[in-house]
Amino acid sequence: MAWIVQKYGGTSVGSAEKIINVARRIVRTVSKGHSVAVVVSAMGDTTDALTALAKQIMPQPDERELARLLATGEQVSSALLTMALHALGQAAVSFTGAEAGVLTDGVPLNARICDFKADAVRQALEAGKVAVVAGFQGVDRCGEINTLGRGGSDTTAVALAAALGADSCEIYTDVDGIYTIDPRLVPAARKLTAITYDEMLELASLGAKVLHPRAVECGKEHGVVIHVRSSFHDEEGTLVKEDVGLEKGTVINGIACDENQVKFAVLGVPDRPGVAAKIFSAVAQAGINVDLIVQSISRAGENDILFTVAEDDFEKARSVLQPLIEEIGASTLRYQHNVAKISVVGAGMIHHTGVAAGMFQALADAGINIEIISTSEIKISCLIAAEHLQEAAQAIHSYFNLQESCACPQE
């Protein structure tokens, strides 16, 4: 007699047939006596298709209007899933993000959830209905529709689980759980039974697309255990939680890859205080996330500053940076597409030395050049040419012996 939040991603609801399958799974859970609230993403590639349509009209559409456009995707899938539940004889009712009580911070396309007033959802559950909530969206205090950014339905689900005090939050997806690395890159990849919030945060923010970083943050903040599992079968997936117990001894838990990067190089930057701040505050003001940053050692009073941004932000970044070159007295702006970031992540790194050295050795053994290096307490990232990504992934996965459940470097 548990309260369960289930979230189904776009692939799981990509067609009428798949929606009916999802409805069957929900009904199976209800038939065990549980109360189920469902959060649903837009069908298949709806969000991409709507974005493409908007960009046909205007390369940089107004953010308010784009948010309102994109929010329709989840309204469609929530209505259809509710109909599918009715078709199976299950009482159900759909909610937009606004109706479900998702209050957001007013950032149109990348909003954070400030509050989740889940009373209406709770009442539906108490009345024996399945509540089907449109993910990825909320309204701000002025009633304006905001979206939560790519993958934001995960966050809706975890926030709803927290608001309801649910016993469990299941994220159904098209993969079986969290792997040591994307199995499409390295077939020997191993599914983890559990991973800490912090490790998952690093993996998620590094481009492992299974779970949205804010969902992990929200889970961590409210102590919601997140169960990432497949919508195609009933096997257990991976639990994301504070303390992973048995697997605590491992040094590295995963490798994340991100091909979607562009490297910028600002060459000949005068070596005086405030110049780097000027560059990065201009980029930040344009709403662009900068990833890896390195500054070379000063030569003859000049620096080279390198950094990466997501490929999607390339045009915006270039238009912000180009006029800055003259203003700050730098010599040239260069950029390079087709670069990839590969990162190893593990909470165990805090207590183990030699992980960075091992990673560099694995890449060197494979003859792969490292362009940028960046580290945190529990991760190390390297930028390499995108064409070598798979090779690099295999070399590192094998070097750290991640196919075995205790991941230590092979000696």
Place this chain on the structure above:
Amino acid sequence: MAWIVQKYGGTSVGSAEKIINVARRIVRTVSKGHSVAVVVSAMGDTTDALTALAKQIMPQPDERELARLLATGEQVSSALLTMALHALGQAAVSFTGAEAGVLTDGVPLNARICDFKADAVRQALEAGKVAVVAGFQGVDRCGEINTLGRGGSDTTAVALAAALGADSCEIYTDVDGIYTIDPRLVPAARKLTAITYDEMLELASLGAKVLHPRAVECGKEHGVVIHVRSSFHDEEGTLVKEDVGLEKGTVINGIACDENQVKFAVLGVPDRPGVAAKIFSAVAQAGINVDLIVQSISRAGENDILFTVAEDDFEKARSVLQPLIEEIGASTLRYQHNVAKISVVGAGMIHHTGVAAGMFQALADAGINIEIISTSEIKISCLIAAEHLQEAAQAIHSYFNLQESCACPQE
């Protein structure tokens, strides 16, 4: 410096390119100093596609969920059109039906507008913005999304014009205006410069799909002059208003055709009071609109009752009627597909005799048999075999000389 409401139908906003063209037209109107509120339909065949998707899941989807599903179509087009206005440098803001203040009566899929609290739209116009309102939808007093039924965006536009006290309400469509008859049937069809509300109501309810009947009713009730015109060029279309002035002398203003009919015949009905009522109340309770009705002269204490329903309602009507036959003591139920209704409409008929005789003569001259006749003050309808529809239309159009601007029978 007028306040203008413009409504664009699905064909006019069927692609990104067409949406940009619509935006250009709006900007031209604004550049003349006018304030413009726009009502927009869903793109192209979006509503049909969403309905089909719902029916894949469940043949009779829940009406609440279907309304919520369909309402997304206009939310998409209103956001895209607003972006297109921004791309042209025009300040603009989109509204859902709920945000625009459309209060409906709570019938999920066929709601009527109870009230239009257009304050938010008015404020946007006063701030120099174009207000882009999602047509076809509103919310009831509980905040539930309702849709207005097929073609309901016309009604949104006329109701908004009434609420704003707008100077003009322009309905942009893929035809040039209201014609004496569908030009695809009769190439000599003539565009009317004006038509009365009552004539338009007869034409609309007879199947001329240019303007939604409730929009005409709403225009009549609030004295909103409706200008039906093409979104593809700048020529004047047809004004729908109370008094058509110059053209008042015409007897007939239009011919409407409806191929989408099935004829039912209940044969051998006992000639006693209450039998016809029994038949038609059963049909009405099933939500089926009955069109032409005739009852033959009683022979030997028995009548034959003939009537037509829309082809879409055929199965439902048959399942209601079949069990009634025995109950009322009739002998047989027959039906006939492939029948068409042709109607002549004109406010001038009230004061002119001989229109019916002229119509029958035109059909007789063309050798076309009339199966049912029905008349009102301003219209005469005949049911004929569908295969003769075009021939009949040409014969009647030519008999009444409708290609000339003064429509009188050719003597």
